[in-house]
Amino acid sequence: xxxxxxxxxRRLELQSAMSQHQASGGSVQLLTLTTPHTRFDKLEDxxxxxxxxxxxxxxDKTVKKVFAEMGYIGQVRALEVTHGRKGTxxxxxxxxxxxxxxxxxxxxxxxxxxxxxxxxxxxSCCKKAGLSAPTMQHGLDIRDxxxxxxxxxxxxLEDEMTKAHIKKGRAGGETPFDLLRSCLVDAExxxxxxxxxxxxxxxxxxxxxxxxx
Numbered sequence: 001x002x003x004x005x006x007x008x009x010r011r012l013e014l015q016s017a018m019s020q021h022q023a024s025g026g027s028v029q030l031l032t033l034t035t036p037h038t039r040f041d042k043l044e045d046x047x048x049x050x051x052x053x054x055x056x057x058x059x060d061k062t063v064k065k066v067f068a069e070m071g072y073i074g075q076v077r078a079l080e081v082t083h084g085r086k087g088t089x090x091x092x093x094x095x096x097x098x099x100x101x102x103x104x105x106x107x108x109x110x111x112x113x114x115x116x117x118x119x120x121x122x123x124s125c126c127k128k129a130g131l132s133a134p135t136m137q138h139g140l141d142i143r144d145x146x147x148x149x150x151x152x153x154x155x156x157l158e159d160e161m162t163k164a165h166i167k168k169g170r171a172g173g174e175t176p177f178d179l180l181r182s183c184l185v186d187a188e189x190x191x192x193x194x195x196x197x198x199x200x201x202x203x204x205x206x207x208x209x210x211x212x213x
Contacts, residue, residue, distance in 0.1 A: 014076065014099070018145070026073070027105040028145030031098040033057070033122060035139065036132040039091035043081070043202050046131075047094050053122070053129035054096060060121045066114050071103025079206070082173035083195055093173060105144060115142045176200075 018028055035050055057063055076099040084090040106114070119140040123133045134140070174182070174192075176199040182192035 021101055027102050029100040030143045031100055032141045034095035035126050035134050037091050037093055039089050041091050043092040043198055049129045049131050053125040056125040057122055062121050066117055073101045075100045082175050084173050
């Protein structure tokens, strides 16, 4: 109940911020970072290594240079996680979404250039943190804010960043609350119960959304 109320308030705040920023001539971008993972990986280990990689990435000189070229102003960061037990069974999939507030909308070719340069640094940071190097296809993505409606089937970009508690996984992936719903539907689904407990233990006290200048 609390999650729904808080998320709705955050959704309206973020939607208002986006509208005001775009009305003043600014633009938004969605940057997504993820890493390779398998069903043998523990969520705690993945999150620790991925957090280290993200911090290194954001401190990287090349990354800062690209952000400066973007006209970077600030970002809203969201940490999300799904589990692939019903798809390719590739285990936990923690990943970051960054809603980037920038000064202007880039040309598509410029966006591709930034994506390539950022990916090279992201792959390097992942390896330094003890993770496998991601592929260009799955490791990093950057999209203009206009992609929101295609990327989020129901809610829109502002809800992609705030409504993890009601989102449902795609392509065989399950969100933690998908796992909880599975437990309610089938009391014998012990795997779902175990996985949800693992999620709860690792995410307790964590701030899933943060705003950074």
